[in-house]
Amino acid sequence: MDVRIIFEATFENGTTRKRPLGRFSRPFRSTQPEGFGMLLEDAKSMLWPLQQEILLDQIQQISVASRVCPECSRARAIHDYRTRVPDTLFGRFQVKAPRIRRCACNAKSDAALGGPLSPLTRFFPDRSTSELRRLQAELGARHSLREAARIMEIFLPCAKQVNTSLRNRFGKIAREINDSEYAESAVSSAGKSAAPLPVFLDGAHIRS
Numbered sequence: 001m002d003v004r005i006i007f008e009a010t011f012e013n014g015t016t017r018k019r020p021l022g023r024f025s026r027p028f029r030s031t032q033p034e035g036f037g038m039l040l041e042d043a044k045s046m047l048w049p050l051q052q053e054i055l056l057d058q059i060q061q062i063s064v065a066s067r068v069c070p071e072c073s074r075a076r077a078i079h080d081y082r083t084r085v086p087d088t089l090f091g092r093f094q095v096k097a098p099r100i101r102r103c104a105c106n107a108k109s110d111a112a113l114g115g116p117l118s119p120l121t122r123f124f125p126d127r128s129t130s131e132l133r134r135l136q137a138e139l140g141a142r143h144s145l146r147e148a149a150r151i152m153e154i155f156l157p158c159a160k161q162v163n164t165s166l167r168n169r170f171g172k173i174a175r176e177i178n179d180s181e182y183a184e185s186a187v188s189s190a191g192k193s194a195a196p197l198p199v200f201l202d203g204a205h206i207r208s
């Protein structure tokens with residue numbers, strides 16, 4: 001048996017786009033227990049191009065929609081294209097994204113707001129998807145950071161998880177949680193206590 005995976009996207013205007021994503025085979029006569037059904041490696045090799053296709057289409061849609069000025073509905077000019085490297089659970093991708101010039105209809109506030117707009121920034125804060133950061137935080141809280149990185153790489157076609165960058169991201173998330181909790185408690189206790197210090201411990205298995 002040969003399996004061919006085809007990606008098909010249907011857009012709001014009714015147009016569709018099809019792309020072959022990949023294929024794998026399961027020859028009937030040579031099927032072994034370890035070749036039964038879809039394998040982890042098959043899934044990982046499919047998820048990477050699938051994520052890429054979805055991302056590229058979404059970025060294209062966001063870029064087109066962002067050109068429309070919310071004030072006067074005219075199309076805003078593209079200032080330039082910048083390379084962005086969004087990091088996701090299913091891989092890290094290099095994409096070109098436009099920066100949009102602010103509309104002349106709003107010249108006064110434009111001067112105050114600054115340069116061209118980057119429509120993708122709000123979708124990839126910290127250059128990563130929220131789902132990736134959430135899983136890194138969850139696994140990092142349950143395991144040593146090195147082990148968390150290893151688990152992610154076993155199951156996902158994500159980019160190489162360097163435990164030091166995982167630690168930095170984990171620390172950043174801890175600070176964000178701390179800041180949001182402190183902000184809530186500060187409202188109720190009207191500044192009676194000092195800001196708590198966030199602490200996290202990275203465990204490790206030591207042989208012998």
Ligand SMILES: [Zn+2]
Pocket residue numbers: 069070071072073074103104105106
């Ligand atoms: Zn305008």
